[in-house]
Amino acid sequence: MKEFDIAAVCAHPDDAELVMGGTLAREAARGRRIAMVDLTRGEAGSRGTPESRAREAAEAARILGAAHRESPGLKDARLSATPEEKDAMVEVVRRLQPRVVMLQHWRQRHPDHAAASRIVYDACFLAGLRNYRPDLGPAFRPAKLVYAVTMTEATDLAPTFVVDITAHWETKLRAISAFASQFTPASGETGPLPLDRFQDAVELAGRRHGQRIGVRYGEGFVTREPLAVDDLLALGGSSI
Numbered sequence: 001m002k003e004f005d006i007a008a009v010c011a012h013p014d015d016a017e018l019v020m021g022g023t024l025a026r027e028a029a030r031g032r033r034i035a036m037v038d039l040t041r042g043e044a045g046s047r048g049t050p051e052s053r054a055r056e057a058a059e060a061a062r063i064l065g066a067a068h069r070e071s072p073g074l075k076d077a078r079l080s081a082t083p084e085e086k087d088a089m090v091e092v093v094r095r096l097q098p099r100v101v102m103l104q105h106w107r108q109r110h111p112d113h114a115a116a117s118r119i120v121y122d123a124c125f126l127a128g129l130r131n132y133r134p135d136l137g138p139a140f141r142p143a144k145l146v147y148a149v150t151m152t153e154a155t156d157l158a159p160t161f162v163v164d165i166t167a168h169w170e171t172k173l174r175a176i177s178a179f180a181s182q183f184t185p186a187s188g189e190t191g192p193l194p195l196d197r198f199q200d201a202v203e204l205a206g207r208r209h210g211q212r213i214g215v216r217y218g219e220g221f222v223t224r225e226p227l228a229v230d231d232l233l234a235l236g237g238s239s240i
């Protein structure tokens with residue numbers, strides 16, 4: 001398998017669409033080769049089945065323009081950054097060889113999301129150690145890890161950079177809508193459709209990030225390290 005430019009790695013199917021879907025669509029549109037990895041198949045979710053979610057995940061990847069999507073099948077609602085979970089991801093990193101890995105921010109309400117962030121960071125580190133589990137593939141380490149700012153929590157979290165996704169907003173929404181089973185209430189379930197709540201939250205997050213850089217819609221990301229700058233005149237955004 002040819003290596004990938006970008007790997008988006010999140011805990012559950014549909015996580016990536018919500019917090020980095022616009023950026024994935026934008027990068028795919030400029031010809032970047034993108035892999036999506038769902039650590040779990042979302043089998044603990046109250047709606048849909050693993051099979052329906054797998055079909056929806058494949059369709060969402062197609063909409064975004066990702067070349068590949070897979071899941072190592074870790075246990076949903078049980079992610080806890082064990083050595084076994086990290087090793088499953090070490091194998092994936094070494095095989096896909098992404099230059100950039102997009103993952104979830106470590107500050108999270110959902111324990112799986114926080115664990116996913118830890119699993120992916122640790123796996124990217126371990127994957128680069130030549131003498132660590134050589135049976136999992138040749139050593140490889142991604143150049144860059146970028147953490148997606150959570151959609152509804154941690155609103156005080158300032159992104160390191162924001163990607164203008166205005167031109168890909170509709171694509172992002174279509175990819176989210178591909179997960180129809182997640183937005184269909186289970187029998188006996190009442191109250192507002194989850195889709196309504198999601199749409200509000202997605203819209204708000206996209207507008208909030210977009211506003212930071214003076215565009216309509218954006219997605220915010222954090223890096224642990226400062227970004228290296230080569231050309232002052234190429235810095236994006238406006239200061240005043």
Ligand SMILES: [Zn+2]
Pocket residue numbers: 011012015110113
């Ligand atoms: Zn999730």
